[in-house]
Amino acid sequence: MAKKSVPIIDMQDLANVPEKIVKAFEEWGSFRLINHGVPIELMSEMKAVTRSLMDLPMEIKRKNYHPDSGKGYVPPNMASPYYEGLSLYDVASPLALLDFCSQIDASSHQREILEKYGLAVYDLAHLIGCKMMEGLGLGGEVFKEWVCQLKMNKYNFAPETVGLTGALIHTDPGFLTILQDDEIVRGLELVDEITGELVSIDPIPGAFVVNLGDVAKVWSNGRFCNVKHRVQCYEPKVRVSIALFVLAPKDVKVEAPPQLVDSDHPRRYIPLDFEDYRKLRSSTQSPIGGALQLFLAKSS
Ligand SMILES: O=C(O)CCC(=O)C(=O)O
Numbered sequence: 074m075a076k077k078s079v080p081i082i083d084m085q086d087l088a089n090v091p092e093k094i095v096k097a098f099e100e101w102g103s104f105r106l107i108n109h110g111v112p113i114e115l116m117s118e119m120k121a122v123t124r125s126l127m128d129l130p131m132e133i134k135r136k137n138y139h140p141d142s143g144k145g146y147v148p149p150n151m152a153s154p155y156y157e158g159l160s161l162y163d164v165a166s167p168l169a170l171l172d173f174c175s176q177i178d179a180s181s182h183q184r185e186i187l188e189k190y191g192l193a194v195y196d197l198a199h200l201i202g203c204k205m206m207e208g209l210g211l212g213g214e215v216f217k218e219w220v221c222q223l224k225m226n227k228y229n230f231a232p233e234t235v236g237l238t239g240a241l242i243h244t245d246p247g248f249l250t251i252l253q254d255d256e257i258v259r260g261l262e263l264v265d266e267i268t269g270e271l272v273s274i275d276p277i278p279g280a281f282v283v284n285l286g287d288v289a290k291v292w293s294n295g296r297f298c299n300v301k302h303r304v305q306c307y308e309p310k311v312r313v314s315i316a317l318f319v320l321a322p323k324d325v326k327v328e329a330p331p332q333l334v335d336s337d338h339p340r341r342y343i344p345l346d347f348e349d350y351r352k353l354r355s356s357t358q359s360p361i362g363g364a365l366q367l368f369l370a371k372s373s
């Protein structure tokens with residue numbers, strides 16, 4: 074029997090998209106997205122830009138500095154020796170884009186692609202948010218004014234790393250991630266929440282993976298799944314991926330909308346400040362959402 078994997082959602086299947094998104098978020102916290110409207114040429118150009126930025130000398134990549142960990146360049150380290158990542162924090166801010174580009178001395182072409190791709194995927198995230206709201210029977214827009222981060226990931230896989238881990242098992246801290254995985258090199262694995270098994274997510278060129286993180290669990294009053302995932306080295310080939318993280322609202326705490334709370338579903342979490350949560354996640358070394366326990370409401 075074929076192994077169960079995440080659902081594939083066709084964004085052009087207009088009538089069924091809202092319901093399918095909600096079901097996928099409840100069962101997996103993840104789905105594959107096809108026919109999403111982001112041109113495949115733009116996706117490839119963004120991959121090419123990512124590869125060229127990752128080829129920059131280490132001293133330039135380190136200039137993508139941010140005082141908060143995880144918001145700037147992450148060099149290979151003891152825990153993840155084959156991984157490195159560049160980050161454009163607050164992708165919708167023209168100033169943040171300019172800052173990022175001047176830090177790493179990006180060309181005007183690279184800047185143009187970063188901007189186009191960032192905005193296209195940002196718009197797609199908003200569309201997915203609207204469809205999700207429709208599927209929940211709430212309507213309206215959910216991610217308005219939320220902070221988004223663009224992260225470029227490179228896994229320096231080689232013959233001696235086959236069978237080893239590129240990114241340790243984790244949940245994403247924010248609400249939603251739109252991931253352009255490597256179109257050729259496999260390695261992404263998700264945990265099936267029901268069986269606890271790791272399921273390999275094989276590349277589908279031109280498609281995205283949409284994953285939910287810890288904020289989505291809080292916001293949905295525990296109804297949605299924050300999917301655990303990791304990246305393994307299956308083959309000795311460099312792997313590149315690009316993630317857009319829709320993190321959390323600016324200056325407002327995350328809490329479930331009243332429509333998702335009733336006597337059968339009492340409020341599970343107290344309102345969560347995302348920056349506080351991020352710090353707790355790191356100080357308590359809870360990469361798979363364990364720090365959410367600290368935000369459980371008294372009655373739950
Ligand atoms: O590289 C991948 O496929 C996954 C990346 C990821 O999980 C992340 O950036 O949070």
Ligand SMILES: [Fe+2]
Pocket residue numbers: 243244245302
């Ligand atoms: Fe992730």
